[in-house]
Amino acid sequence: MAKDRSQRDDYTAPLRRLVLGIVVLCLLGIFLVWRIDSPRVERFRAQVVDRVVPSMDWAMAPVTGAINLIRDFQSYQRLAEQNQELRRELRQMKAWKEAALQLEQENARLLDLNNVRLDPRLTYITGVVLADSGSPFRQSVLLNVGARDGIRDGWAAMDGIGLVGRISGTGDNTSRVILLTDASSSIPAIVQPSRQTALITGNNTAAPLIDFLENPDLVRPGDRVITSGDGGVFPEGLLIGQVAADPSGRLRVRLAADYERLEYLRVLRHHSAETVTDPGGVVMPATEVTAPAGPALAPVTAEEEAGDG
Amino acid sequence: MASPLSPSRLWLMRAAFLGLALLIMFFHLIPLETVPRRWTAPDLLVAFAFAWGLRRPEYAPALSIAAAMLMADLLFQRPPGLMALLVVLGSEYLKNRAAGLREASFAGEWLAVCLTLLAITVLNRLVLGLLAVEQAQLSLSLIQMVMTMLAYPPVVLITQSVMGVRKLAPSDAEAIGGRA
Numbered sequence: 001m002a003k004d005r006s007q008r009d010d011y012t013a014p015l016r017r018l019v020l021g022i023v024v025l026c027l028l029g030i031f032l033v034w035r036i037d038s039p040r041v042e043r044f045r046a047q048v049v050d051r052v053v054p055s056m057d058w059a060m061a062p063v064t065g066a067i068n069l070i071r072d073f074q075s076y077q078r079l080a081e082q083n084q085e086l087r088r089e090l091r092q093m094k095a096w097k098e099a100a101l102q103l104e105q106e107n108a109r110l111l112d113l114n115n116v117r118l119d120p121r122l123t124y125i126t127g128v129v130l131a132d133s134g135s136p137f138r139q140s141v142l143l144n145v146g147a148r149d150g151i152r153d154g155w156a157a158m159d160g161i162g163l164v165g166r167i168s169g170t171g172d173n174t175s176r177v178i179l180l181t182d183a184s185s186s187i188p189a190i191v192q193p194s195r196q197t198a199l200i201t202g203n204n205t206a207a208p209l210i211d212f213l214e215n216p217d218l219v220r221p222g223d224r225v226i227t228s229g230d231g232g233v234f235p236e237g238l239l240i241g242q243v244a245a246d247p248s249g250r251l252r253v254r255l256a257a258d259y260e261r262l263e264y265l266r267v268l269r270h271h272s273a274e275t276v277t278d279p280g281g282v283v284m285p286a287t288e289v290t291a292p293a294g295p296a297l298a299p300v301t302a303e304e305e306a307g308d309g
Numbered sequence: 310m311a312s313p314l315s316p317s318r319l320w321l322m323r324a325a326f327l328g329l330a331l332l333i334m335f336f337h338l339i340p341l342e343t344v345p346r347r348w349t350a351p352d353l354l355v356a357f358a359f360a361w362g363l364r365r366p367e368y369a370p371a372l373s374i375a376a377a378m379l380m381a382d383l384l385f386q387r388p389p390g391l392m393a394l395l396v397v398l399g400s401e402y403l404k405n406r407a408a409g410l411r412e413a414s415f416a417g418e419w420l421a422v423c424l425t426l427l428a429i430t431v432l433n434r435l436v437l438g439l440l441a442v443e444q445a446q447l448s449l450s451l452i453q454m455v456m457t458m459l460a461y462p463p464v465v466l467i468t469q470s471v472m473g474v475r476k477l478a479p480s481d482a483e484a485i486g487g488r489a
Contacts, residue, residue: 016371020401023375024394030379031390035440041389048383056335064339134337135385136349136453137445141340176386181345183443204345204445262343 042169050171053131053142060131124158124266125149130174139182139204140165141262146173150269154233157265162239162256163187163227164265177265180208180240180255188230189240194218197228200240200253207244207252221245225253235270322368322474326361329472330354330377334384349453351460354381355396355429359422360461360468362400363407364476371397388442395432399425415465423458430454 034041075082127143145151147170155167157177165185169176178185185202191210196218202208213219223243229236241255333353354377361369378393403425430450437444444450468474 020371020397023371023397027375027379027390027394027397029390031388031394034389035442045383045386045389048380052380052384053338056338059335060339063336064341067339067341129340129343131338132340132343133386134334135387136342136346136449138386139343139345140386141343179343183445204449206345259344262340 046169046171049142050146050174054173057130124268125151126264126266128264129262139179141177143175143177143265145267146171146175148172151175151267155270156234156238156268158238158268159257159262159265162241164257164262167267181206187234188228189225190228191219191243192224192226200225207254210243210251210253216251219243219251235268319367323373326369326373327377329357334381338384349449349456351456352453353460353464356457356461356464358396358400359403360465361474362404363418364468364474366404366407368474371401374400388437391436392433395429399429419461422461426454426457
């Protein structure tokens with residue numbers, strides 16, 4: 001290599017080796033810090049994504065639109081038969097709508113009779129999908145709403161019909177939704193009508209697995225799967241999908257949300273989730289023994305939190 | 310005869326390499342693939358880094374490759390730093406072998422790149438496994454590795470014909486003022 005280099009390069013070669021060494025050490029350091037203190041680095045990642053991706057948005061939207069247009073072009077060819085099909089479905093839907101309205105009225109009357117108060121805090125914020133995870137190994141999407149809009153980690157994201165995932169990682173203007181299909185996602189759920197509890201765990205395939213079923217014999221393909229609200233992570237009763245059995249006999253969930261077209265997602269505000277802000281009593285028993293220190297500690301941690309953010 | 314390596318062209322091509330990396334990341338991030346697939350596309354970022362590094366090491370210095378790959382790690386939700394580290398080490402290894410490969414045919418270069426990709430994939434999974442980081446299926450990693458290997462020749466073709474990044478011919482090297 002050195003033979004077709006100028007003499008100047010002979011002096012820069014050690015310098016280049018030094019730079020390479022520093023770069024390697026830095027990268028190794030970043031990886032180790034991530035492994036040791038993952039939340040802090042993930043927050044840094046959320047901030048980087050928050051800065052970079054929205055600035056690409058002006059170019060991303062038209063390119064995505066153009067590619068989707070080309071994909072849709074094939075479906076235009078059988079527009080007529082599709083139209084027929086839709087009309088047929090619409091007639092069925094009208095019948096269902098009528099039934100639903102009657103049931104809703106009946107339900108309202110019954111709730112009124114029983115003096116039931118519905119949770120008024122369960123409202124939602126709608127966000128647009130900016131980007132996907134960009135890698136085949138992770139399943140997540142980025143929304144254009146973030147901490148500025150009041151989004152918090154752990155809230156549920158739905159499309160119009162079913163659960164899509166949970167918020168994990170919020171920047172100021174963006175937030176990441178870990179989809180139910182991601183390998184790190186597991187959601188406590190109930191299978192209706194047998195009311196069996198289970199855990200819906202994603203494994204990077206289109207249909208997540210149903211784990212920890214008490215009695216699999218009571219569950220049949222076609223049963224509805226909804227969130228159970230266990231652990232206060234999610235509100236109760238959000239539709240996840242239907243039970244399906246794969247050829248090897250494992251039970252999976254066919255998701256209700258349309259994962260082919262994730263464009264707008266609703267993020268449900270959910271305030272009952274407990275957040276861990278200070279070391280628990282197990283770690284610091286001293287604060288419980290000395291009574292005056294207890295209240296004094298709270299504002300200090302609050303200030304520290306504000307200083308960090 | 311300063312044209313192939315004048316400072317302005319050097320910095321232009323360095324910027325072009327980073328721009329190319331950003332363009333590839335941009336197309337990765339477009340929200341079209343929200344359903345898990347059974348196969349994966351080739352990792353074009355790594356393929357282009359190797360192709361540029363083997364042809365003109367000065368256009369894709371270790372610092373550029375590290376910056377681009379670290380950005381990709383952060384944006385693609387990968388463990389930050391590990392893939393960047395492996396790709397930087399792999400590209401430096403290839404650059405050091407470039408002198409030997411320069412006389413060899415393209416097949417020799419392709420073989421060296423394939424072996425480096427294999428080493429990167431194995432080391433990546435090994436380190437993540439040792440540190441108990443959860444990973445996707447092995448099949449996906451293997452498919453991506455093979456796809457990247459297959460994509461390397463077209464990537465080289467594009468690098469040479471469209472982007473004009475070619476190996477220095479011996480006559481150019483002499484002209485620049487070598488001692489050969």
